[in-house]
Amino acid sequence: MLSKKDIFGFEPNAQYSTAAAYFSMEFAVDQALKIYSGGLGFLAGSHLRSAYQLKQNLLGIGILWKYGYYDQTRDKDQLMKPAYTEKQYAYLQDTGIIFTVPVHDSPVHVRAYLLKPETFGTAPLFLLSTDVPENDYLSRTITHRLYDPHETTRIAQSIILGIGGAMLLDILNITPDVYHMNEGHSVSLNFYLYAKYKSLDEVKKRVVFTTHTPEMAGNEEHRYSLLKEMSFFYHLQEHEVKYLLGMDGDQFSYTLAALKFARKANGVSELHGKVARDMWGHNPGICEITSITNAQNLTYWQDPLMGKSIAGNDDHGIVQRKKELKADLFKVVADQCGKLFDPEVITIVWARRFAGYKRADLVMQDWNRFLTLLSNGAFPVQLIWAGKPYPEDFGAIGLFNQIISRALPLKNCAVLTGYELELSALLKKGSDVWLNNPRMYREASGTSGMTAAMNGSINLSLPDGWVPEFARDRENCFLIQPAPDHSPEQDQDRLENISLMDTLEQVVLPTYYNDHNKWLGMVKKAAADVVPAFESGRMAAEYYTKMYKA
Structure with a gap:
């Protein structure tokens, strides 16, 4: 015994x-x-x-x-x-x-x-x-x-x-x-x-x-x-x-x-x-x-070199390590999708368990505006999706495959498969922006954004789950304005897509490209605010x- x-x-x-x-x-x-x-x-x-x-x-x-x-x-x-x-x-x-x-x-x-x-x-x-x-x-x-x-x-x-x-x-x-x-x-x-x-x-x-x-x-x-x-x-x-x-x-x-x-x-x-x-x-x-x-858990999820640079207020170290982590992630993108991503370009990631209410395709809802975002020469962007639908949830699988099909011809969009712990860690460490846009009150907690913040990625999120306890809009994250409570789902999707795209175009991208110190300040503030309050100890x-x- x-x-x-x-x-x-x-x-x-x-x-x-x-x-x-x-x-x-x-x-x-x-x-x-x-x-x-x-x-x-x-x-x-x-x-x-x-x-x-x-x-x-x-x-x-x-x-x-x-x-x-x-x-x-x-x-x-x-x-x-x-x-x-x-x-x-x-x-x-x-x-x-x-x-x-x-x-x-x-x-x-x-x-x-x-x-x-x-x-x-x-x-x-x-x-x-x-x-x-x-x-x-x-x-x-x-x-x-x-x-x-x-x-x-x-x-x-x-x-x-x-x-x-x-x-x-x-x-x-x-x-x-x-x-x-x-x-x-x-x-x-x-x-x-x-x-x-x-x-x-x-x-x-x-x-x-x-x-x-x-x-x-x-x-x-x-x-x-x-x-x-x-x-x-x-x-x-x-x-x-x-x-x-x-x-x-x-x-x-x-x-x-x-x-x-x-x-x-x-x-x-x-x-x-x-x-x-x-x-x-x-x-x-x-x-x-x-x-x-x-x-x-910080010990498991945080990249040690990124953690050291954030703790030491080493802006050069943060920038350099983020480029290295992005390069590691982009090897997977190249291997799976045949696309070469650029570590200098802002990289937005949507990755989590795949279910309809999490709205992986919200950013695509206004397709013409989405294409305009992707073709903006002044503020170039790269987007990556990953997640596992339940294998018998054919609606979620259909949405996943629809995103694959729509992203396929776009050189700065990639959908990755094999979403498990290892890929999840690569995505959190290699992202600049962690996107989270579920229907309000449907996300019990949504912890992926915590580990992203531990690794120098800034949350772009609706204020659901854990986010209201953490979020200081434009200080440690970017918030998407939710639609009025009890709005029809179609109106929610439309209004929250508008808020998401406005926030990206008018706030997130200009900050990343034009206000380097502000961006790094948000990275450090997010990491400081997420630990110990959202560390599993x-x-x-x-x-x-x-x-x-x-």
């Missing part, structure tokens, strides 16, 4: 002695471990890195996805194509622990692997796999693909994460003071805890919940009857679940159930905390919803003070 020393390899800091188990469907801790899709994973990865640096008594529980999310490749026409390649991870420790989790009233065998802290500098992370010889083929596929498109498989994945993760902790003889659900995927763990403690109050003492989804449609729901059939409720019957949680109807909401099981919950920015309270506050029996703003510590201590 693994000892605590085997798992942690260090003695936790007394300040963080409360034992926490952090359940997440995805973790982005290193390019080499492809078990993540986007922002939720990036956030979880930074959390584990800072927990390790602070020597917190925290461990992660996740899934070992055999094929990851997917590999983003291109077809013969340069359009996006998802590919699925089996992954091998020799650096994971096979714990030798195999146990069974009931799924569909049948025992599914689960093997536990450990990512040791010293491997990538993270808190210990246990990863569960059903891809073992003891299982039939269907059971083996449960942990094949992150966010599998089939409803029953998705439910089974949640069972393995929640119930399976809680069972593993018992097998290891680890009794956390706190079970932390990072999003609602692991909500089934509460039914296991209820079977163990026989009391909703006893479960509440031990559970906290972080919600990341500020739109109702994005909060997962399934039919009670299907969940009961799948053994999601562990030993409870459907009517017992409804009575226990005071939840009626035919659909079981993961988020609402999590809010009723937890003693405390949080949104992931101050604005999102308010949105979450507005969304869920009318439901009786839910816990308090506070906010802890997401953050990212602050966040990891805040979870202990706000959420973990009873």
Whole structure:
């Protein structure tokens, strides 16, 4: 049996002695471990890195996805194509622990692997796999693909994460003071805890919940009857679940159930905390919803030479290092797109998880004005897009491919594929401007702009998610004026496109080309304002003070 020393390899800091188990469907801790899709994973990865640096008594529980999310490749026409390649991870420790989790009233065998802290500098992370010889083929596929498109498989994945993760902790003889659900995927763990403690109050003492989804449609729901059939409720019957949680109807909401099981919950920015309270506050029996703003790990994300130049107020060093970082990024542009970008030209990047509400094409909406922007000889620009749509979100994939097709003949526009940690870092380090233009109130946090600011890139953003807590317009960022609340989407797109283009043409480009000192001042101000307020050491510590201590 693994000892605590085997798992942690260090003695936790007394300040963080409360034992926490952090359940997440995805973790982005290193390019080499492809078990993540986007922002939720990036956030979880930074959390584990800072927990390790602070020597917190925290461990992660996740899934070992055999094929990851997917590999983003291109077809013969340069359009996006998802590919699925089996992954091998020799650096994971096979714990030798195999146990069974009931799924569909049948025992599914689960093997536990450990990512040791010293491997990538993270808190210990246990990863569960059903891809073992003891299982039939269907059971083996449960942990094949992150966010599998089939409803029953998705439910089974949640069972393995929640119930399976809680069972593993018992097998290891680890009794956390706190079970932390990072999003609602692991909500089934509460039914296991209820079977163990026989009391909703006893479960509440031990559970906290972080919600990341500020739109109702994005909060997962399934039919009670299907969940009961799948053994999601562990030993409870459907009517017992409804009575226990005071939840009626035919659909079981993961988020609402999590809010009723937890003693405390949080949104992931101050604005999102308010949105979450507005969304869920009318439901009786839910816990308090506070906010802890997401953050990212400086040690992992910041280029050391750029960080040194910013900290030393070395303007020459900042300019020189930015050109070098741009040249590194532009090698990828040349390799993928056959276009040679110029390090002297302002480079605007839109890159993040790809979804319709994030509006990757907003800058293109007035096509003639967009072409005018691209052909301005006095203020030349370069634009790069990157991001991964969900592989079955054909609307988002269509938009991604439409941007590829429209950018193809334009020598100063590029769309890159393979958006994972490594490319994300290159884009943040190699950009001058980090563009973020989601529909207002739809971005819970949006942490990519934080790591861009750590690397000498200035945010050009709508004031959504974390941005209102950071933004000082024309001091540390450039703000896009949002359309009036409750405007029709067509009007939002039109008005916010106008504001975006006005800001680019009248403020951003003239500042970059004509007011060098002002630009460098904004770069340094942004970097100073983003750390420590939006560095994940602050966040990891805040979870202990706000959420973990009873």
